[in-house]
Amino acid sequence: MGHILVNNKLAKGIGACLLVLGVAACQSNSTGLVYQNVPIDKAVGSSSNIDSLSSVIDANPADADAYNKRGIAYAKAGRLDQATEDFNKSLELRPNSYQAYANKALVERRKGKAGQAIQDYTTALSIKPDYVKALNGRGNTYRSIGQNTAALRDYNEVIRLNSGDAQAYHNRGLIYQAQGLQEAALNDFSSAIGLNSRAYSPLIARGVTYLSIGDPKSATKDFNAAIALNGKSASAWANRGRAEEALGQITEARQSYQKALQLSSTNQIAKEGAKRLAVANTVPQA
DSSP, rough: GGGOOOHHHHHHHHHHHTTTTSSOOOOOOTOOOSSSOOOOTTTOOOOHHHHHHHHHHHHHOOOHHHHHHHHHHHHTTTHHHHHHHHHHHHHHOTTHHHHHHHHHHHHHTTTOHHHHHHHHHHHHHHHHHHHHHHHHHHHHHHHHTOOOHHHHHHHHHHHHHHHTHHHHHHHHHHHHTTOOOOOHHHHHHHHHHOOOOTTTTHHHHHHHHHHHTTHHHHHHHHHHHHHHHHHTTTHHHHHHHHHHHTTTTHHHHHHHHHHHHHHOTTTTHHHHHHHHHOOOOOOOOO
16 A cells, blocks of 8 residues: 555545445555546556646646646546546636536546536536537436436437537437337437447447347347457447347357457356357257
């Protein structure tokens, strides 16, 4: 344990970890609390980048932008508590920074504090009502806590403001999918794919929808396309296994499930599929 954390601040930090247990676990080290299971960008969140931004702040402690940028770097490094501190400092210096509010909201959501995240996104939108980043973020937060009606309002507003926003179509499609509105979901996922051909998540989502309406052939095409974009997606491999199983391609399905489990040993779809096929045998020849 680093010496600089052996004090009351450390005790407070450990308490924070316990509060978010099950949402985003965290660990202590000499550079602050690092939350697990959050997206990490090693370039933006590197120690050298953070040190560089700290030098800017040391030279000009009233630079709101520098605090906001260092907050982003801390967030990319998984150091969410320090990110929040920097966003708060940025807002002290520039109270109307809708970007800092939205950045802080994303960090709060990753810490499992949905209510605080919604409040910060709403504040950002009170400053800039057409800020689609905040609308998408608030919609995602509403969706994460099951408030789909509120989430749909935000996604619809994003699409009204910017009909080319692939993320909003994808997110809205996920709600339609959960509501059993499969045709509407297919339309939105297809729109997202058309707007961003490099995004693999809408392909997986559309493939899952094709499976739900009994079209494993189309589903397989989407899962294959998703794997071509991101071969490390356990979800794409596991769902491809489902589609192959539905097509009677048992050997291929087993291989897809095993690949998914190599990437994520906790993937439930792959675990259930592999178990289901473990005792499956080929039809004996006459």
